Amino acid sequence: MAKSIYTVKQVNAYIKNMFTQDYMLNRIYVKGEVSNLKYHTSGHIYFSLKDESGTIACVMFAGQRGGLSFRLSDGQQVVVLGGVNVYERSGSYQLYAREIRQDGDGALYERFQMLKKELEEMGMFAPEYKKPIPAYARRIGVVTAPTGAAVRDIMNIAARRNPYVQLILYPAQVQGEGAKESIVRGIRMLEAAQVDVMIVGRGGGSIEDLWAFNEEEVARAIFDCQIPIISAVGHETDTTIADYAADLRAPTPSAAAELAVYDYRQTQMRMQEYGLSLNRLLSQKVTMNRLRLRDCQTRLKYLHPRYKLQVHRQRLDDLEDRLRKQMERRLTDSRHRLALCMRAMKGLSPIEKLNQGYSYVEGEKHKVIKRVGQVKTGDDLSVYVTDGVIHVNVKDSLGYSKGELAQLHILTE
16 A cells, blocks of 8 residues: 655645634634734734743734734733634744734723823823933932842942942832832832932833832822932833823833933043043133233233323423424524624625725714715814724815726726
């Protein structure tokens, strides 16, 4: 009897055909906890559903994303509508999801949405009520479980960034009965301790695990607190009412520690840079002020009354020299003109004429004798010469003709 031998492809195709023909597997609701979640760059979502007894692989293709109204995260309890089929390449079966909703949406999720809307309408999430986070906190309060991964992450990051910061832990109950009261007490106690900033949060979990941070009492305690609060609940995809009410939301407790604790080394380096910059600016300022002072001193020197007095004195000296020179020049000119006048007058002086051999003759009653015809024999005359007067008596007078006078002039010349 001949044996039938099948290829792997044939076997997988046969099994897939069996799954396809099963009506129940084509439309089935599966409830479980999300794990191994991966959002692919193509838009597909790969994850697993698990419960206490097993696991099933799931995929939701990008074209089916309309059936998902929230962001999936590990640990969520969900109900998936889809069909089970075989992935021939690996020979494994998986659930092809068409619709995903959170398990218990009718209770917890609805309560979450209603409380969020109510508190938002009251203005508790308004940005104007958010307090700034101090840049250099020295005392940091932490409200979280004392044994969880969250507090270890916060301590490790704080020690790495700034070993001098003081962490004050309030060991709160973060889930279960009495969790909300414990969180509220922690917030109020750390507020009374007057810490600089506060971190309120816990590690990841399902919506039920995180529900204490969705309680109205916790949200009001965060809103009423006078100390800035950073919320750090769950993973980046987890969002609670406490995140909206807090002054700042951190995606994880580790990120909250990064925001609350300043880096001591970077701050030290920044302070050194500020010191160098300040010294450089001060040096430039001093140099500029010295130059300005020197300029002011120079200007003051030129504006000082002593300098002006010196300038006026020098100008007065110059004017005095100019006046003296002008006076000397005018005096010289006047002397020269006087000499010319004196020379001219000397030529007209009777005494000068007498010195040249001429004489001056007066008759009686000081009558000037110019012609022979003015005297007669027996007249007394006074003849003035250079050194005195000669009194003469006319014995005889003789006149010259015009021709003789002409000959006399020629002989004289």
